[in-house]
Amino acid sequence: MQHPPAEIGMAVAxxxxxxxxxxxxxxxxNLKTMSDAVAKFGVKLRGHSKTHKCPIVARRQMALGAVGACCQKVGEAEAMVHGGVTDVLVSNQIVGRTKLRRLCALASLAKIAVCADDAGNVEDLNTAAVEAGITLSVLVEIDVGSNRCGVQPGEDALALAQKIDRSSNLSFGGLQSYHGSAQHMRTYDDRQTAIGSAVAKTRETIDLLGKNGLTCGIIGGAGTGTYQFEANSGVYNELQAGSYIFMDADYTKNLKQGGGFIDEFQNALFVYATVMSKPGDTHAAVDAGHKAYSIDSGLPVLRDFPELEFAGASDEHGKILLxxxxxxxxxxxxxGDKVFLIPGHVDPTVNLHDWYVCYRGDRVEALWPITARGALQ
Amino acid sequence: MQHPPAEIGMAVAxxxxxxxxxxxxxxxxNLKTMSDAVAKFGVKLRGHSKTHKCPIVARRQMALGAVGACCQKVGEAEAMVHGGVTDVLVSNQIVGRTKLRRLCALASLAKIAVCADDAGNVEDLNTAAVEAGITLSVLVEIDVGSNRCGVQPGEDALALAQKIDRSSNLSFGGLQSYHGSAQHMRTYDDRQTAIGSAVAKTRETIDLLGKNGLTCGIIGGAGTGTYQFEANSGVYNELQAGSYIFMDADYTKNLKQGGGFIDEFQNALFVYATVMSKPGDTHAAVDAGHKAYSIDSGLPVLRDFPELEFAGASDEHGKILLxxxxxxxxxxxxxGDKVFLIPGHVDPTVNLHDWYVCYRGDRVEALWPITARGALQ
Known part of the structure; x- marks a missing residue:
């Protein structure tokens, strides 16, 4: 972990x-907006820590009503639990003996659940739970449209849920029904249609499970791009949005119903950079490149100079066209001038940094360590 | 820093x-191949630590004759010096009082040089050197074709070099003449032409400086894609290649003279990943995504299954089409099966990890901490 680039009380400049x-x-x-939204819809929030990687943020979400945190990795779950988060769902498959032992060890410190989409993996989960002397809650992940992980809704999901239910040290925890690729569909209608289909597949699976005596504790999914649809579905009971806390340049390109871009959440996360070279009047180079922000969803945008094009990035440089x-x-x-960059994609950008420099107005108010930064395993 | 994902002596599997x-x-x-090449050409190697971020690697390069290391950031320079590297060139502009103080403090531990392309920055460098009571070596960066940083070759470079030379606590250290955008030009001829132009601009500037009584100690530049041209130019005396130690999927697309892809260096760096989901016979998902490799220069390639397409990445997943x-x-x-992924771009990929898991054959032989990982400032 590198030392922080600021001190508390320092001027932002x-x-x-x-x-x-x-x-x-x-x-x-942003925290308040989402908290109010889930309360209005009568669903729970379980914010995704893959966005922020910081238990301080997860606890802030929980202080406003979130039931716990989602994680993608055992290492993230460890960071959350060690940082005081008491209820963690690993919304992902965990494969391999080392990771399963670590996962089960966490169950002595917090409420832990995990997802599965494979019969062999369910057997491995049970073996690890037996060895640890615990009962582990396991959700079935169903593929509701992303075509990445998850068993098919319906009979395949039922078969896996029954296998979990029959396992000595597992309990069937519900359904993981996340439609990842719908989050960044640009139009409102496309997102609504995609989640409409996901909701139908999820409902059909819940009904089939019910007929077979299996009840879903958690019916989880949703992201910042679609959360209103899942919240309003009458099917989902836990939303897993993460990016809403910070937003990014990509999410702000999503269109809302009736036109315009989504605006209920504001950009709250920036990469602060310094102009390190200005060789003429054609461009300026800033001291932040691929190692300071991820460009997988596009280049950063200049917060205070929207009229200027951020034209390219290399490892340690960004180029602004004048x-x-x-x-x-x-x-x-x-x-020497400093600029605020809105990153293209928040999650992999956060993962490049060791510290949040938290400011209010023109003063640094807090430094929060990003303890799950690099928690890959 | 996360804990390492392996133990020494463990099977790679x-x-x-x-x-x-x-x-x-x-x-x-790879180390030996480059060492032999620079010896043959009669130039020095100053390998770039922005690639490896690890003083152990820099010292391995120096053990084979490298004169020291290049860095892009003061934080990288600190990691190198603290790890035993005795001669560091920051091949970049360093802007801001905090960083300049840190840079000058390093001069009590190792030989330090830095680049400049701005008169105001030269004044700031001198102020910091005066405060620290040191004499700092400063190179003039000239723009030899990348159109990013650097003053123009010729008169502009002379003016800045004279300003450095006249500064009480600075010494003129030479020229930084790196053509970054030439490294990944695909054809041999394009790279040769680009570096031919860079060599001409550098030579012209050296001549002008010489007529004005200024001698260049270091004439530095070159990368893995072009090093042979700079080495053979009779102008450059220090090569700054970095990626050759590990290679990546992008560099192996460069064509060599006479056809075929460049092959004097082998892929030595991989992201090891596990198949975490295989929902059918169409694709498999691995547990490594944007947070385990950078896709700024393209997706990873499967080392042992070149016939399969690595079709996409998300934050924690990679999708392999079957x-x-x-x-x-x-x-x-x-x-549960594990695969070796050749990353698209080595530098920002290394920066995502805390440890090199070094193996020989099927056994883990060493764990090297990537101490400059995240050294952004």
Missing amino acids: DVDTPALMVDLDAFER NKAFNDSNKSLNV | DVDTPALMVDLDAFER NKAFNDSNKSLNV
Whole structure:
């Protein structure tokens, strides 16, 4: 872990760069907006820690009503539990003896559940639970449209749920029904149609399980792009949105019903960067590249200079194109100036940093360690 | 820093995933190949630590004749110096009081040089050197074709070099003439032409500096894609290649003279991943995604199954397409099977991991901490 690029109480202008900055006012508004939304719909929130990798954030979500946290990795679950999160769902398959032992060991510290989509993996989960002397809650992941992981809804899901239910040290925990690829569909209608299909498949599976005496404790899924559909479905009872806390340049391209871009959540996470070179009036280079933000969903956007194009990134550099209108204006970007970049994709960007530099107004208020940064296993 | 996913002496098959694996035999061949090449050309190697982020690797390069290491960040330089590297060139601009103080503090532990392309930055460098009571070596970065950082060759470079030379606590250290965008030009001819132009601009600048009484100690540049041209130029005296130690999927697409792909260096770095889901016979999902490898230069390639397409990545998943020929063969990829992925781009991939799991044959031989991982500032 590197040392933090700021000190508490410091002026934002003095923070060293690149730094991962959290606008606490915007972050807190986002937490409240989602908390109010799930309360209105009568569902629970189980925010995804793969976004923030920080138990402080998970506990802030829980303080506003979230039932616990989702994780993708055992290492993330460990970081959450060690940081005081008492209820963790690993919304993913966990494969391999080492990881299963670690997962089961966590069950002595917190409520733990995990997902499965494979009969052999269910047997391995049971073996690990037997060895640890625990009963592990296992959800069946069904493929509701992403075509990545998950058994088919209906009979395949039933067969796996029955296998879990018959296992000596497992309990059937419900369904994992996450439609990942729907989150970034640009139009409202496309997202609504995709989740409509996911809801139908999930409902059909719940009904089949019910006829066979199996009750779903958790019916989980949803992300920031679609949460309103799952919340309003009458089927899902736990939402797993993560990115809403910070938002990113990609999510803000999603269109909402009736036109315009989704705007109930604000950008609260930025990569702070310094102009390190300005060789002429055509462009400026900042000191943040691939190692400070992920470009898998596109390049960053300049928060305060939307008129300028962020034209490219290399390992440690980002290139901002200047233009005549900008150069002729009263604005400028010179060597030493600092800029706020809105990352293209929040989750893999957070994973590049060891610290959140949390600020309110122009002052650094807190430094939060990103303890699950790099928790790959 | 996360704990390592392996133990020394363990079978490779037992290493937990995702893990960053170094094939020591291939790595050592790559070190030797470059060492022999620079010796043949009569130039020095100053391998770039932005690739490996690990002083153990830098010292292995130095044991075979490298004069020191390049860094891009002060934090990288600190990691190298603290790990025993005695001669560091920061091949980049360093902007801001905090970083300049850290940079100058390193000069009490090792030989330190840095680059500049801005008159104001040269003044700041001198102020920091005065405060630290040191003399700092400063190279002028010239733009030899990448159009990113660097003053123009010729008169602009001379003016900045003279300013450095006149500064009380700076010494003019030479020229930084790196053509980054030439490294990945696919054809031999394109790379040769690009570096031919860079060499001409560098030579012209050296001549102008010489007429004005300024001698270049270091004339540095070159990367894995072009090093032979700079080495053979009679102009450059230090090569800054980094990726050659590990190679990646992108570099192996470069064509060599006379046809075929460049092959003097072998892939020595892999992301080890486990099949975590195989919902049918169409695809398998592995447990490594954006947080285990960078896709800025393309998706990973399967080392042992080149016939299979690695079709997509998400945050924690990679998707491998299966096909009828594969499914009908005696090969298989089932839940729990492990695969070696050749990353698309080595530098930002290394930066995602805390440990190199170094193996020889089928045994883990060493665990090397990637101490400059996340050294952004």
